[in-house]
Amino acid sequence: MAKPLVTCLWFDGQAEEAAKYYCTVFKDSKITQVTPMVVTFELNGNKFMGLNGGPQFKFDEAISLMVNCDSQEEIDYYWDTFLNDGGAESVCGWLKDKFGLSWQIVPSNIGELMATPERAKRVMDVVMKMKKLDMKKMEEA
Structure with a gap:
């Protein structure tokens, strides 16, 4: 097993x-x-x-932990908690916590939003302009 x-x-x-x-x-x-x-x-x-x-070793963006969020409120909670406790925001839903570990704070439906090449391009065009992800804007893309 x-x-x-x-x-x-x-x-x-x-x-x-x-x-x-x-x-x-x-x-x-x-x-x-x-x-x-x-x-x-x-x-x-x-x-x-x-x-x-x-x-000897430090965290870098080559590894990240992804948090799937079911609502914008959840995205806001994780994003704000990590940042308010000494983290640093990056782009496209990525941030580092106060220990330097990278996190992706993303909508749970990210796979659905990226299911077709056409929609994936529209969603990524929106996401590339964001730091914290906005579910509504991603879903409208």
């Missing part, structure tokens, strides 16, 4: 702080283990391990 995948996130001594923070952002979350080297936690049923790995 295949075991579920666990995402390992490398921190410079901030693994427990990060896990506690993420558990406040995502309501269905919990820390499952804390040791000096690793913290294991779950966010909305997804398993993570925070590793206190040291300063």
Whole structure:
């Protein structure tokens, strides 16, 4: 039987702080283990391990976590929470949190909005002008 995948996130001594923070952002979350080297936690049923790995590696945009949102209010909540707590916005629904981890805050229906090449082009034309995504404008494209 295949075991579920666990995402390992490398921190410079901030693994427990990060896990506690993420558990406040995502309501269905919990820390499952804390040791000096690793913290294991779950966010909305997804398993993570925070590793206190040291300063050798930093997060970059080559990896991001995507949050699928069912409403504009949800998009606003995640976007504003990450930014107000020390994050930095980027473009097209991407931002970095205060730990430098990249997130994509997107509508749950993004696949439907991009289902055909013609519509995907119209949606992307709108998205390329945004930082925080506007569901209504994307759906109208």
